[in-house]
Amino acid sequence: MKLTVTVNGTEHSAVIEPRLLLIHFLRDELGLTGSHWGCDTSNCGVCVVWLDETPVKSCTVLAAMTDGRRVTTVEGLARGGKLDPVQEGFAACHGLQCGFCTPGMMMTARWLLDLNPDPTAAQVREAISGQICRCTGYENIVRSVLWAAKHDRSDDDSRL
Amino acid sequence: MTIHDSDAGANAKGSGGGAYGPVPRKEDARFVRGQGTFVDDISLPGMLHGAILRSPLAHARIVSVDATAATAHPKVMAVVTGADLAGRGLAWMPTISGDVQAVLATDKVRFQGQEVAFVVATDRYAARDALELIAVDYEPLPPMIDARTALDPGSPVVRDDLPGCTSNHVFDWTAGDKAATDAAFAAADVVVGCDMVYPRSHPAPLETCGIVADMDAVTGKLTLWSTSQAPHAHRTMYASVTGVPEHKIRIVSPDLGGGFGAKVPLYPGYLCAIVGSMITGRPVKWMEDRSENLMSTTFARDYHMHGEIAATADGKILGLRARVLADHGAFNATAQPTRFPAGFFHIFTGSYDISAAFCEVTGVFTNKAPGGVAYSCSFRVTEAVYLVERLTDMLARELAIDPAELRMRNLLRPEQFPYTCATGWQYDSGDYPRALRLALDMAGYDELRREQAQRRARGEYMGIGISFFTEGVGAGPRNQMDILGLAMADGADLRVHPTGKAVLGVSVQTQGQGHETTFAQIVAHELGLSPDDVEVVHGDTDRTPFGLGTYGSRSTPVSGAAAVIAARKVRERARVVAAAMLEVAADDLEWLDGKWRVRGDPDQARGIAEIAMAAHSTLELPDGVEGHLDASAVYNPPNLTFPFGAYICVTDVDPATGEVKVRRFIAVDDCGVRINPMIVEGQVHRGLADGIGIALMQAIVFDELGNCLGGSFMDYLLPTSMECPSPELGETVTPSPHHPIGAKGIGESATVGSPPAIVNSVVDALAPFGVVHADMPLTPANVWRAVQGRPVRPDLALS
Numbered sequence: 001m002k003l004t005v006t007v008n009g010t011e012h013s014a015v016i017e018p019r020l021l022l023i024h025f026l027r028d029e030l031g032l033t034g035s036h037w038g039c040d041t042s043n044c045g046v047c048v049v050w051l052d053e054t055p056v057k058s059c060t061v062l063a064a065m066t067d068g069r070r071v072t073t074v075e076g077l078a079r080g081g082k083l084d085p086v087q088e089g090f091a092a093c094h095g096l097q098c099g100f101c102t103p104g105m106m107m108t109a110r111w112l113l114d115l116n117p118d119p120t121a122a123q124v125r126e127a128i129s130g131q132i133c134r135c136t137g138y139e140n141i142v143r144s145v146l147w148a149a150k151h152d153r154s155d156d157d158s159r160l
Numbered sequence: 161m162t163i164h165d166s167d168a169g170a171n172a173k174g175s176g177g178g179a180y181g182p183v184p185r186k187e188d189a190r191f192v193r194g195q196g197t198f199v200d201d202i203s204l205p206g207m208l209h210g211a212i213l214r215s216p217l218a219h220a221r222i223v224s225v226d227a228t229a230a231t232a233h234p235k236v237m238a239v240v241t242g243a244d245l246a247g248r249g250l251a252w253m254p255t256i257s258g259d260v261q262a263v264l265a266t267d268k269v270r271f272q273g274q275e276v277a278f279v280v281a282t283d284r285y286a287a288r289d290a291l292e293l294i295a296v297d298y299e300p301l302p303p304m305i306d307a308r309t310a311l312d313p314g315s316p317v318v319r320d321d322l323p324g325c326t327s328n329h330v331f332d333w334t335a336g337d338k339a340a341t342d343a344a345f346a347a348a349d350v351v352v353g354c355d356m357v358y359p360r361s362h363p364a365p366l367e368t369c370g371i372v373a374d375m376d377a378v379t380g381k382l383t384l385w386s387t388s389q390a391p392h393a394h395r396t397m398y399a400s401v402t403g404v405p406e407h408k409i410r411i412v413s414p415d416l417g418g419g420f421g422a423k424v425p426l427y428p429g430y431l432c433a434i435v436g437s438m439i440t441g442r443p444v445k446w447m448e449d450r451s452e453n454l455m456s457t458t459f460a461r462d463y464h465m466h467g468e469i470a471a472t473a474d475g476k477i478l479g480l481r482a483r484v485l486a487d488h489g490a491f492n493a494t495a496q497p498t499r500f501p502a503g504f505f506h507i508f509t510g511s512y513d514i515s516a517a518f519c520e521v522t523g524v525f526t527n528k529a530p531g532g533v534a535y536s537c538s539f540r541v542t543e544a545v546y547l548v549e550r551l552t553d554m555l556a557r558e559l560a561i562d563p564a565e566l567r568m569r570n571l572l573r574p575e576q577f578p579y580t581c582a583t584g585w586q587y588d589s590g591d592y593p594r595a596l597r598l599a600l601d602m603a604g605y606d607e608l609r610r611e612q613a614q615r616r617a618r619g620e621y622m623g624i625g626i627s628f629f630t631e632g633v634g635a636g637p638r639n640q641m642d643i644l645g646l647a648m649a650d651g652a653d654l655r656v657h658p659t660g661k662a663v664l665g666v667s668v669q670t671q672g673q674g675h676e677t678t679f680a681q682i683v684a685h686e687l688g689l690s691p692d693d694v695e696v697v698h699g700d701t702d703r704t705p706f707g708l709g710t711y712g713s714r715s716t717p718v719s720g721a722a723a724v725i726a727a728r729k730v731r732e733r734a735r736v737v738a739a740a741m742l743e744v745a746a747d748d749l750e751w752l753d754g755k756w757r758v759r760g761d762p763d764q765a766r767g768i769a770e771i772a773m774a775a776h777s778t779l780e781l782p783d784g785v786e787g788h789l790d791a792s793a794v795y796n797p798p799n800l801t802f803p804f805g806a807y808i809c810v811t812d813v814d815p816a817t818g819e820v821k822v823r824r825f826i827a828v829d830d831c832g833v834r835i836n837p838m839i840v841e842g843q844v845h846r847g848l849a850d851g852i853g854i855a856l857m858q859a860i861v862f863d864e865l866g867n868c869l870g871g872s873f874m875d876y877l878l879p880t881s882m883e884c885p886s887p888e889l890g891e892t893v894t895p896s897p898h899h900p901i902g903a904k905g906i907g908e909s910a911t912v913g914s915p916p917a918i919v920n921s922v923v924d925a926l927a928p929f930g931v932v933h934a935d936m937p938l939t940p941a942n943v944w945r946a947v948q949g950r951p952v953r954p955d956l957a958l959s
Contacts, residue, residue, distance in 0.1 A: 017285065019285070020285075024284070024285075027200075027201075028203075028283075028284075031203075032194075033194070033197075033198075033200075033201035034193070034194020034195065034196075035194070036198070036200075036366070036367070036417070037200065037447075038366045038367070038368075038450065039366075039450040039872070039873045040449055040450050040451070040872070041450070041872050041873055041874050043872070043873035043874060044366055044450075044873055046366050046417075073194065074193070074194035075193070075194050077194075078193065083192070083193075087192040087193070088192075090188065090191075090192050091184060091185070091188035091189070091192055092184070094185070094838050094839070094841075094842050096188060096191055096192070096672075097418075097672030097673070097674070097842055097846065098365070098366075098367070098415070098416060098417050098418045098671055098672030099187065099188075099190075099191030099196045099415065099417070099672070100196075100198065100365075100366045100367050100417030100418060101366055102191050102192065103194045106192070121886075124881075125881040125882060126881075126882070128880075128881050129880050129881050129882045130880075131880075132366065132873070132878050132880060133366075134364065134365055134366055134418045134420070134846070134849075134878070135418060135672045135842070135846050136842060136845055136846060136849075137845035137846050137847075137848055137849030137884050137887065138845075138849065138880075138881040138884050139845050139884070139886050139887060140842060140845065141881070142881070142886075160188065160189045160192065
């Protein structure tokens, strides 16, 4: 079947198998390997991307369901060459270790901050509660998101 | 925020250049952009995809495998069966414990999820489709599931493939002095004992295992991009298994999405992909899915323990003994140094001055997935710490002594170090009472006990659990420790370029620990450079020196030491060059504040960058002095390092629902000198979350047919942000006297130390109900049953 979808602002058309999962479309067809494949059952969230403005677990979304819609991945977080404060926050607060869950966590974090620019730690914990991190014990992820809430998009992300 | 003990300063040994500290990680720039390179991100021209057909049964004879229809699938390039592999001599492979494991089953399947056939197709979906087209005729056999009956006469024999094997016995192993221990018990005022299960768990890194195998038929070079914590050891093993000469094998272990021990063993899928590439002449990728990961790759724990502790009436511990049944699954693939079939379990006297101890461990085969040690356990120290810390709490209850006070009375005293324990380990350094006092102060222990009493009066059940642990990490001394005959030494190659920028090659492999940052700090500290000036290369066997890899918290203790020694060799070479530059004798120079300086005239100085350029220049060097500054080192650790810590966990338990909430977690860790405190704290955070998972929810359970009931994240529960509290961390610093910078391993401390603190806390909360022990995982159901006085086996789901 034919699919037309806008990913990170760029329109893509492709002929796909109807059963193709969004995560595999992004990774294998478009080469956007920042989103990962972790569990197949919507439990771990390493595959979280946005469908329009909402985070979804792309291992349980068919690519076909995105036809005519917008998908945003970690590769679309930076704007105009500037990192998102969430990206800077994860680095500033040691919010990642192996980096495998990080893209999905950051996508959810940006969604939360767009809805609620000044969340409490408890609200951050609830927002990421559908995603698993095996490295950080979540504490530094929470700190990273709170850091991002306090910082604007920086003019100088040269260190990163 | 970490609380520092008042007199614990940053006391790095050596005259460093001040590069230690919470330096931001070099790794993060790529990860926050989604530009990490994990194995599944690698795509090569013409690459094919592999998938594995797995056994649905735990124990069955294979009558026939018919791959005709799968082979005819238009997108299938090859189907490989056990018979095909047998024709190549590859149906079986050695395990890292000296046993053998089926790559693809030929005679029988011996656990649910065992590998039966391998399909290579043009895309990953087609490969999965073709699995459905393979017809396997199984003749079911009675499964051997309960480790406790594995040695009973008449039990099904799992390993009839082994010549002369007529039972499920793997090994018997003892440590300590049995007679002395029995005498100590006979003389004791009080003896407390308990059966306890450390259930089967799984490390579950979020990245599963996988490989891209590329056999170049023209050059004969086999290149493997692989999820490997030990690429050099894997290369040697692949050479012996496949017959490809070792210099023609290159393993690249790129970014790893966690490992925790799961990526130490060789797995059948890796070899299948290699064979697939040999057959098709094209690169073959194999990535397991989550169920395959949980059902077939290495498990951890599965220790059935009986422990006893003996003491005087005033709480002096006199003796400790343990009898352990170890479930090793269908193939003995446990990862530990050869001489230690039960890992380092015999460090089970823990942190206490116990003069008599004896343990005996028996390993058995069952129809379950193979593996055994992995999951941040420091080679079975996890189980040992759990045993002694549970027993200590039970003893405190029996004697009506506060558990903190009982520990304080028995902890090793600073003046006893170096201390040789009853089973022979020589602990290098420690100040245990200081760490426990700090933890108690941070917790506000006395106030917590008052609050607990008030709550109990109101019918609320709050628990306070303590654990004090000591680990032995950094394997290991070459006269004692090897894996498959390879001594556990690690190399470091340090090249200093003319402009003073350096490249360090190491044999260990980061899985998130931040080696690219901390190892750069180590070298920078020794040479007066900035960490930004040092590039760390790892995970590529063609570009790094040999070594046994990252697991058992050994990277900093072993490979970190190798990096220090290589850097110090560079510094000594630089001294000679600096002397020529300054026209003084080398002996007239001293290393101070990151430069070689003339004694008595410190402004006359040369730093490494200037010296490096001179060393590559036409400067006339003294006779016998080579140019350049490069150096390499191999580090053979003289002993393990012994990190320790005091943990306190506060829980709230609802006896009506069995729900446990972890309210606070106080963790005081001493890992000697901290190179990067930010990374150390991150490691502790991770381990505390591990402990919450292991103690409260994670278990790989089997039913009576051998069906794995933990085969997805819907059934095998991992802790989320809602179960993990904000940890409260504290630090003491007791440098290791034998490590060149006084560092000890930290990667597994919290995974080892936290489960007993949680269980002790929950049991403490339930004391009014007469609960003296409850086995992990303390799920609501298991807690509720404990309250009802009807505990059940946590490892089996029997109807």
